[in-house]
Amino acid sequence: MDLLSISTVNWSRAQFALTAGYHWIFVPLTIGLALIMALMETMYVRTGDVKWKNVAKFWQKIFGINFAIGVATGIILEFQFGTNWSNYSWFVGDIFGAPLAIEGIVAFFMEATFISVMFFGWNRVSKKMHMASTWLVFTGATLSAFWILVANAWMQYPVGMEFNPDTVRNEMVDFWAVVLSPVAFNKFLHAIFSGWAIGAGFVAGISAWYLLKKRHIDFALKSVKVGAIVGLIAFVMLAVTGDGSAYEVSQKQPMKLAAMEGLYKGKEGAGLVAIGMLNPAKKSYDDEVDPYIFKLEIPKLLSFLGYRNLNAFVPGIKDIIDGGYALQDGTTALSFEERKARGKKAFQAIADYQRAKEEERAAVAAGNSDVAAAAAVRAANHETILRENYPHYGYGYLETEEDLIPNVPLTFYTFHLMVIIGFYSILFFAIVLYFIYKKTLPQTKWLLYISLWSIPLPFIAGQAGWIVAEVGRQPWTIQDILPVQSAASAVSSGNIIATFVIFTVLFTGMLIAEATIMVKQIKKGPDPVAGEEA
Known part of the structure; x- marks a missing residue:
């Protein structure tokens, strides 16, 4: 296919996906490491053990490398709303811009301010003041994510607004409805715990590498213990908040839920697909082709998770398009x-x-x-x-019924991949903690190798989650209000292709640079503590 023949809208979507994908490599690791290094420094302040200080300082260096590159991708991401999505920005900028402005003014500057104390204040401020600055860095990173996720959640479930026919724009009428949206609450918690999980997996894997190399044993054991505790808590909470998010999707975005489960025809007492393979022969939502080649289904679980009723009717793609089924509020769904x-x-x-x-x-x-x-x-x-x-x-x-259907295979497979990695990780961190408790982790080489090679899995799960969230809500930039083709700027495909290539090279170079610096720092290891061998 000729690259120039691809629409401006699709190139704009591809560029935004590229930037967001790279951004979500750096940001969750920042959030996860911020919590872990704050916990480690707290242990230092409480115990007075200088080894905990050494552990905290090492992970702060890794945090700093990652933080610097994450900022760059985030700035570019926000600029794209004005360059590639100007119609969107005009239509809802009064609402969408507010949480982003708060994020920049309050959260980001708070984070940036206390980072300087955290990095350069070890011998200049008291231990408690330094610990407070580290926790405030974590708080700033969390608040930054909160306001961004409030903005994203509003796109999924637009509330607290009113359309002004004089200006042909949407205007905010209830700030707290936007901030306290149930979609925003679940999305924020799910994303934050995802960051904790990624940080925990990273720390556990790197610590396992030190144990395999028989280097910095005490440092590695302290690190892996904190990482495993945080990781287990994070993945359990991801399961809890994932359930909450799925419930909100069933209520607010039924088409996304149908795509997540490959559900074309709704039914009462719908089962949840644990494992399945979609049938590539199914080309239309209303043909008679079976959507699955095979599937393993948990009876009635989808109805329960989506509607808290084992026998509730869950609409499929065809039902949502045809309408006529009863909604939860007693009305009938429109076609x-x-x-x-x-x-x-x-x-x-x-x-x-x-x-x-x-x-x-x-x-x-x-x-x-x-x-x-x-x-x-x-x-x-x-x-x-x-x-x-x-x-x-x-x-x-929209022109045709098919315009309303997201990419079912991509949504289905990424959703199930995310869930599989989540349950694997709960089991993995529980096993790691068991061997830590038995004091035999350094000798359990098979588990150390699994820890090392499991580092990418939380990253993959995080990316898969965002694909489900964003691809699953297509064709909407704002649910039911503004489709993507009406949100894009009138920019030529050639210009977007040029910047797409530039960003691809730039972001890939930044990722390679970060990985190189991190590997160099990890190989060097933590600074030696008096009386301890490297």
Whole structure:
């Protein structure tokens, strides 16, 4: 395929995915290491054992290398909203921009300020003050993630806003509805625990390498113990918050849930697919081809997880398109065609409203009060029609039923890969803690090798989670309100291709540079403690 023949929208999506994918390599490791090094320094302050100080200082160096590169990708990511997604920024910038501004002004500067104390204040401030600065770095990193995830959650579940037909923009009317959205709460916790999991897996794997090399044994044992405890807690909580997130998806984004499970035809008492392979012969949502080549299903679990009822009806892709099934609030689901018609009606209501307001202004200027009053009444009627139909606004942009369906195979496989890695990791960290308790971990080489080669798995699970979240909600940039093709900037494909190539080279170079510096620092190891052999 000719690269220039790919649409501007798809190139913009690819560039954003590239940047976000690289960003999510650095950010969760930053969050995870921030917690782990803060716990290690707390142990130093509480015990007075200088070896814990040595452990904390080593992981702070690794944190610093990663933090610097993560900032660069994050800045580029936010700039892309203005360059590649200007229509989106215009349409909802008053809402979406608020949490991002708070993140930059409060969280990021808080994090950046205390990082300087953490790195350069070891011999300049008291032990407790230094420990506080380390915890504040962790707090800043967590708050930074919180505000970004609030913005992302709003795209998945737009609340606290009102459409202004005079400016043709969405405006925030309830800040706390945006911040305290249940989708935002679950998404934040799930992402934060993902960061803890990635940091824990990284620390445990590197510590295992030292144990295999028989270097820095005490350092490695202290590190792997903290990493394993954090890792087990993180993955258990990921299972809990994952359940909460899946429940919110079932309520707010049923098409995403259907894609996650490869569910084309809904049913009562729907089972959860534990393992399965989709049938590539299935080309349409309404054909009779079986969607699976094989599957292992846990009976009724999807109904329970999605609706807290073992016999609840879970709509499939065909049901969501055809409509007609009962919703949880007692109403009946509208079909795609009905929602599309209502979206078109909202379009027309905006045009009619603006025409009536223009007539009202002209009549007022001419001193014709009767005409102005009549125009004002018409404008009010058109605004009422707009409010009634605005929840379906985005459907007016879509052409066919297939436009509503995300990439089912990609969503399905990444979701199940994430879940498999999650349960594997719970078992893995539990086994590591068992051997730590038995004081035989250094001699258990098979487990040390598994620890080392398991480092990439939490990263892969994190990337898979974001693919599920973002690909699963397609075609929407804002759920039900704005599809991607209407959010993109009017930029030529050639310009986006050029920057895509530049970013690919830049980010890959940054990743290689980070890995090289980290490997060099890891091979060097922690600074020696008096009386301890390397």
